[in-house]
Amino acid sequence: MPRLSIEDLKKIRDDAKQTLTLRSGDARARITVHMGTCGISAGAREVMGALLKGIESSGITDVIVTTSGCAGLCSREPMATVELKGQPPVKYVDLKPERILRIFNEHVLGGRIVTDFALASGCETTG
């Protein structure tokens, strides 16, 4: 990667913003698995593994899977956030491999929030 000038930095910002906000681009959804130490020790890696396998076997290619840090509510880890294009993100708690697969099938593919493990929708309050 070449060294950046200030203009390059702005360009990266504009490009990266597009993918981060899901507002444009072709992806229909983004699934974020929260991988802080708390999440990992509660089984986030297994959840992630199952999710990737599930997506692969479904043949779907327009879903972004990404990782992020702890979502704050360590007592309910593993957690994941599912965001469908144009809809508020939904936070899921107490996940297991079979639960994330159900969420992928019912929420991401079917559009129905899996209320059994859904905590809430929306984003956190930032300063």
Added chain:
Amino acid sequence: MAFRTHVLVCAGTGCVSGNSFITARTLESEIRKQGLAEEVQVIRTGCQGFCAAGPIVIVQPDGVFYCGVTAKDVPFLVQEHLLKGRPVKRLLYSPPAEKVPIPALKDIPFFAKQKLVVLRNRGAIDPERIDDYIAVDGYSALVKALTEMTAEQIINEIKRSGLRGRGGGGFPTGIKWETCRHAALHRAVEPVVVCNADEGDPGAFMDRSIIESDPHAVVEGMIIGARAVGSSEGFVYIRHEYPIARERLLKAIEQARDYGLLGKNILNTGMDFDIEIVQGAGAFVCGESTALMASLEGKVGEPRAKYIHTVEYGYKNRPTNLNNVETWANVPLIINRGAQWFASMGTGEVGENPWNGSSGTKVFSMVGKVNNTGLIEVPMGITLREIVFDIGGGIPGGNKFKAVQTGGPSGGCLPDSLLDMPVDFDSLTEAGSMMGSGGMIVMDDQTCMVDVARYFISFLTEESCGKCTPCREGLRTSLDVLERITQGKGKPEDVELLREVGEIMQDCCLCALGTSAPNPVLSTIRYFSDEYDAHIRQHTCPAGVCKELIEFLIDEEKCDGCHACFTACPVGAVAGEVKKLHNINKITCEKCGACIEMCKRNAILKVPRSQVA
């Protein structure tokens, strides 16, 4: 003057990075252009919680919720809605067809009372991708600091923000930077900047989580700090026990180097700066500034007296600017959004004196007997009650709240009478505790406060480096006395002895480990003296924790002979046959509590030893 309509523009971090400030400014100028300035007011609000669809604009009293409003939507919006009163369908938020059957995050108390500044990107960006950080305006504060501000201006901005050291000391960051810069200029020696990530408090994980969720924020803060003090060399001292945090930080530093944000000639501005990660070996005392620097130099991690400050003579006798992870992570936002914005959060008026009040937010890790354990960020000045009961969701199992310990192992335990106290640096110190780095341990009525004091003193006794006598001997003595009390062998004069030893340590110890170590003892004596009395005079432990003072007994009326306790007992102390009354052998019983956990009928009681024949 009364306005007929208010236009609320979200100015939370999420929307701001979606250019909501430009939307707001365009709204204002367009409103003026249309001659509505006397009727319509634009207000910048805090986060609306729907960052994914920002910039959010709400028109009140109509209650119309717009999302994704950019500057080019504004003329049409003003003309249609504000002038003609017709909501703009195109920009309206359309909820998913099916009614959302789950609550909004903002309506859940755990999230509703939090305000994310340092943790603004938690759970939202991939910490291992620098482009994600850049997308949320990452490194734009660095650009501002390097191209638009002098070192003095940066320092002044930090000073006026009222940012105080988040590692626990609460020293104004701006003053520290200024002193370091002056020392370096005066002595003509190049200063060093250091990030203290040696978080050693049991039950505390603020710094770990910040690095794991947003390592670039720390890196960016450090580069800005280096620019302010005039340094080209930085260190992160991180403990060995944080492998994921270390890995992510390492990756962040490598990515920043690849992009030319670290190294020679940063962003072609002529500034040089690089960061090296140094691993600590897990000694608690190495979180102390002088011990940390000794360890950085490869020496034994022991503190020294601080009549000469480390900002003047620190690492290898160079002026050294040491700040905690959370402090560094606050810096980019203060530079980006201004001192005033930061000072508007929290308590007190900063004005010209950064010692005034506690501004901004604080990250706490909440653990112990509380329903929602986790990592929280709240504005300074929030009450303990809001933290424990609203965010924490109260005490599990129907038990009662007894105390909350703030500030890690050497913090104090505060009782329910202080629950309405605001959480800021000065109030906590006044109450005999401290902010510390932000560990918060909640205790319920099943907790024995004498035993808690004993536990923390035993931790500190092991972690004391032993260099100075008051700490080494004071802790040993305190531990002996506390152990004696928890065994029912306490003497009436013991409380006075503990107090005396504690006060000597506060006055005489070499470093903050020692001077703050008596806090758990002194605060429990101050607020829970009745428990010390019960142990010493009645030889009972009211909470039923101290093993030497209690016996386990089976309630004859409740026991139905289910045999579960028999199976659970690891030492075979339970006797009894199925469907018959069981009993516990006092001599072999180790009081581990395994039987209590298994008994569905709550038939196993902890009774004071004195009541058992």
